[in-house]
Amino acid sequence: MAAADLGAVEWERSKVTNQDLNLLKKLGITKKPKAVCFPSEESYPAPPMGYRVSFVDHLIRGLSAPIHPFLRGLLFVYGLQLHHLTPNSILHISIFITLCEAFLGVSPNWALWKRIFFCRRNGSHNVAYNIGGVVISIRSTANYFDVKLPDSVQGWRKRWLYIREENHGCAEDNIPPFDGDEKILRRRSWDAEATEEERASTEALMTRIRELQNTRGKELSGIQIIVYFLKSRVQPLQARKFPLWKYTGDEDVDRLSTDLEVKDLEKLVRKITSLSKKDSIPSSCRVKPYSAAHALPKDAASEGTASAQSPPLAVSPKNKRKRDDVEDSGTSKPEEADPSSQKAAYDPYLGTLISSDEEEEVPTADVAARTSTSHTLVASETPVEGEETSPPRQNVDTATPPSSPRAPLSKRARTEIIPEPTLQLSSSSNPLLEDPLIKDLLRIGTQFVGYREYASKAEEKLAEANERANTLAQQLEQSEKARKKAELDAVGARAEADKAKADAAGVEDLRKKLHDAETSLSEHITAQSAREEAILKRIRTQNRRFVARTAQEYELEDPDNDPLLDAVSFLEFHGTEAREGIDEAKAGLLRLFPYFFPKKEAPATFLNLAKCFNTPEDLGLKMRHENQKVAVESTVALVADSQQTIDWTKVGDTDQIEQLKWRSLVKAAKPNTKKILAYLGVKPASTPSSSRPEV
Numbered sequence: 247m248a249a250a251d252l253g254a255v256e257w258e259r260s261k262v263t264n265q266d267l268n269l270l271k272k273l274g275i276t277k278k279p280k281a282v283c284f285p286s287e288e289s290y291p292a293p294p295m296g297y298r299v300s301f302v303d304h305l306i307r308g309l310s311a312p313i314h315p316f317l318r319g320l321l322f323v324y325g326l327q328l329h330h331l332t333p334n335s336i337l338h339i340s341i342f343i344t345l346c347e348a349f350l351g352v353s354p355n356w357a358l359w360k361r362i363f364f365c366r367r368n369g370s371h372n373v374a375y376n377i378g379g380v381v382i383s384i385r386s387t388a389n390y391f392d393v394k395l396p397d398s399v400q401g402w403r404k405r406w407l408y409i410r411e412e413n414h415g416c417a418e419d420n421i422p423p424f425d426g427d428e429k430i431l432r433r434r435s436w437d438a439e440a441t442e443e444e445r446a447s448t449e450a451l452m453t454r455i456r457e458l459q460n461t462r463g464k465e466l467s468g469i470q471i472i473v474y475f476l477k478s479r480v481q482p483l484q485a486r487k488f489p490l491w492k493y494t495g496d497e498d499v500d501r502l503s504t505d506l507e508v509k510d511l512e513k514l515v516r517k518i519t520s521l522s523k524k525d526s527i528p529s530s531c532r533v534k535p536y537s538a539a540h541a542l543p544k545d546a547a548s549e550g551t552a553s554a555q556s557p558p559l560a561v562s563p564k565n566k567r568k569r570d571d572v573e574d575s576g577t578s579k580p581e582e583a584d585p586s587s588q589k590a591a592y593d594p595y596l597g598t599l600i601s602s603d604e605e606e607e608v609p610t611a612d613v614a615a616r617t618s619t620s621h622t623l624v625a626s627e628t629p630v631e632g633e634e635t636s637p638p639r640q641n642v643d644t645a646t647p648p649s650s651p652r653a654p655l656s657k658r659a660r661t662e663i664i665p666e667p668t669l670q671l672s673s674s675s676n677p678l679l680e681d682p683l684i685k686d687l688l689r690i691g692t693q694f695v696g697y698r699e700y701a702s703k704a705e706e707k708l709a710e711a712n713e714r715a716n717t718l719a720q721q722l723e724q725s726e727k728a729r730k731k732a733e734l735d736a737v738g739a740r741a742e743a744d745k746a747k748a749d750a751a752g753v754e755d756l757r758k759k760l761h762d763a764e765t766s767l768s769e770h771i772t773a774q775s776a777r778e779e780a781i782l783k784r785i786r787t788q789n790r791r792f793v794a795r796t797a798q799e800y801e802l803e804d805p806d807n808d809p810l811l812d813a814v815s816f817l818e819f820h821g822t823e824a825r826e827g828i829d830e831a832k833a834g835l836l837r838l839f840p841y842f843f844p845k846k847e848a849p850a851t852f853l854n855l856a857k858c859f860n861t862p863e864d865l866g867l868k869m870r871h872e873n874q875k876v877a878v879e880s881t882v883a884l885v886a887d888s889q890q891t892i893d894w895t896k897v898g899d900t901d902q903i904e905q906l907k908w909r910s911l912v913k914a915a916k917p918n919t920k921k922i923l924a925y926l927g928v929k930p931a932s933t934p935s936s937s938r939p940e941v
Contacts, residue, residue, distance in 0.1 A: 256377045257426060260285040261404045266302045272510060274479065274503025275305050283408040291424060297408035298421040303333040303399055307518055308340030308475060310484035310502070311409050313421055316343060316354035317483050323435045324365055326380055327422055330430055332368060333402050334395045335382035337518060340482040341393060341468060344475045347482075347490035348535035349458060349466065350451055351542040357444035358451050362388040365436035377403045379430045389456055393468035396520045458533055469519065470531045476511060477530075479503050491536035778810055785813040792820035828852055835859060842869055 262284055267276075276282050283297055291299045300309065309328075317339060321327065342362070346354045367374075368381045384390050411421055440448065458466040475482050478493060479501045486500040496504075506514070512527040521527070534540050793799055800819040805812050832852045839848045839855070842865050849855045859865060 256375065256403065257290045257406075258404060259287070259289045260406050261401075262302060262407055263405075266405060269306060269514070270302065272503065272506065273306060274501075275310065277502060278410075281410050283410070285407065291406065291408075291426060293408045293424055296411055298411050299329060299406060299424045299426075300409045301329070301333070301402055302405040302407065303402040303518075304328065304331075304336050305409070306514065307333055307337040308343075308482040308484075309336055310481040311421060312412050312485040314343060314354075314483050314485055316356075318420075319356070320359075321422060323433075324380070325431060325433050325435075327425060327428060329377050329406075329424075329426070330380045332378040332381055333399045333518070335380065336483070337395065337472070338363065338382045338384075338393070340475060341391070341471050343482040344471050344490060345391075345455075348474065348493070348537070349471070349533060350454055351491050351536050352451070353489065355448060355451065357440050358448045360438055360440040361385070361445065361448060361452065362390050364438075367430070367432070374430075376426070376430065389452070389459070391455075391459065391466075391468035391471070393472075394520045396518075461533075464532045466531060466533045467528075469515065469521070470528050470533075472519065473511070473515060473528055474531050474535060476514060477505065479505065491542055493535075493537040495537070495539070782810050782813055785810075785817050789813065789816045789820060792817075792824070796820070796823060798823060831856070 270276050270282065283294060285291070293299055298311065300311075320339070342359065343354050346352050346358070362384060363382050364385055366381055366383055368379050369375045475490075478490070478498075480486065480490065480493065480498065481500075481502060482490075484500070488498075488500065493500075508529075515521065515527050516523070516525075536542055798820075800816055802812060802815055805815075832855060835852075835855050835858075836848055839846075839858070843858065846858075849858065
């Protein structure tokens with residue numbers, strides 16, 4: 247089987263399950279319309295226009311489009327495509343970017359990356375993978391986090407899909423076009439190590455990493471970093487508007503979804519690591535990450551100030567030299583351009599971009615420009631077949647061209663009068679050649695031939711200069727576009743700042759209103775407390791009055807332990823007693839009213855009824871007199887009616903009366919006997935008898 251067909255053999259029909267779809271939905275990756283496209287029946291990726299090939303296991307480990315510039319730079323420097331990396335390698339890059347932005351407070355650092363990681367082939371001498379054929383590994387000498395990754399991820403190669411490549415306005419943030427047949431070729435950059443200068447510049451960051459791991463009580467682990475970027479719902483490998491040290495929480499513009507439930511988060515952490523159900527999942531980091539609420543310290547390294555802080559923006563595919571030009575070298579040499587047009591950020595990578603382990607660099611010969619024919623004396627140049635010939639010249643001072651394609655052109659070539667050449671047409675001497683005129687003609691002809699070749703070289707260099715000028719013009723146009731974009735961004739930033747100021751003013755106004763409301767509420771509560779205290783005082787006074795008048799005190803069986811409510815309860819008891827007393831008094835007065843006021847109608851209200859009995863005269867004495875008068879009149883009438891002489895001292899003794907009529911009349915008048923005796927002024931004996939009163 248041909249090596250070119252090896253990559254195609256590894257692909258098969260995609261087997262994305264419903265469980266994978268639900269997980270992508272929870273993570274917010276499929277939130278945008280048409281963000282993900284699933285293959286139908288094809289067994290080899292054929293992404294639609296605007297889509298790139300990816301894997302479910304890459305997406306759940308922090309990958310999203312458009313990709314982070316650091317990841318794009320790694321793919322360019324290492325000469326890889328996304329499907330060449332294993333899921334564990336994707337997770338290593340996500341952890342590194344999260345570590346740099348959220349815990350170190352710097353942009354992803356290329357020099358730091360080289361101190362910790364390197365690339366190696368995934369497979370053996372019998373198996374050469376194309377999908378997942380490259381593994382990002384931690385150097386044995388690096389003091390780095392123990393991430394606890396699984397030894398292998400089962401079936402991840404079968405769960406492939408298409409993700410939409412958003413137009414981010416810059417080719418450096420886009421995923422390289424898919425090429426499933428591209429061979430993986432080892433490069434020198436795979437084993438690139440940090441230089442002494444880079445090691446010195448990153449020593450402070452390595453010291454900080456050791457502190458994060460070993461600070462007692464605040465140890466940071468790789469699992470905690472994974473939990474942090476999964477909980478924050480920001481994909482580390484996505485090109486974002488703001489770095490993680492400006493993360494604003496639930497309202498952050500780079501968040502893909504809301505917070506995951508605890509059970510879903512723990513399940514996802516166990517899925518992408520080697521932790522089992524028995525292992526506990528940390529709910530948060532012991533070290534507080536940098537964010538908008540926890541700003542970077544003032545002495546933090548500024549973003550992008552050093553050339554080794556982040557990898558260069560990868561060139562677009564149209565400017566990249568085809569790898570087939572260099573047999574199995576895996577290299578992609580940069581285009582020849584003037585050094586002034588090269589970005590400073592590219593410098594740390596030139597050594598890793600030029601050549602691979604399988605090729606040797608061939609230095610460019612420092613060849614002097616010829617001002618004569620190929621037979622003219624030049625610096626160690628052999629004759630070229632088919633060129634014109636002329637006698638060699640001696641003591642020729644010519645301009646030396648630049649030693650590399652990037653060296654600047656000389657301003658003007660130095661020329662001098664060429665000494666007289668010696669032309670020998672045969673072995674014998676020719677007198678004609680000794681003629682001074684002929685010598686001058688030969689000298690002028692030789693100079694003409696040299697100037698013609700020099701003009702040809704000058705034209706070639708002028709063409710090169712024009713190409714460089716065109717390149718500079720294109721770069722200038724790109725810079726102008728970038729400047730306009732920066733101006734637009736600045737205008738947008740100013741608008742956001744003005745909006746933030748307006749919001750701040752609104753917040754300050756709301757705070758003032760809230761303070762006024764709190765003050766008013768406090769005053770209202772104070773007034774209400776004073777009013778309740780006054781009501782309580784009055785109720786207690788009424789209770790004391792009731793107790794003083796009724797001599798009756800009550801005890802609550804189940805008090806509310808509230809002075810106001812308890813006082814009201816006592817007042818209710820006193821009111822109940824007063825109402826019952828009034829009812830009893832009214833009933834008694836109504837029964838007595840006919841006796842005292844036989845000719846009047848009883849009033850309907852208790853107050854009017856009481857006023858009738860509460861008069862200046864003694865109603866009892868008046869009634870007694872009236873009753874005695876009636877009794878006397880009745881007795882006199884009785885005596886007159888009986889026509890008998892009565893011994894008044896024996897009136898009460900009814901046994902002395904023989905006539906039945908008299909006896910009945912006396913019995914009827916007997917209840918008024920005492921009244922009659924009292925009216926007559928007769929006092930009864932000390933031991934009166936109700937039946938036989940003695941006079």
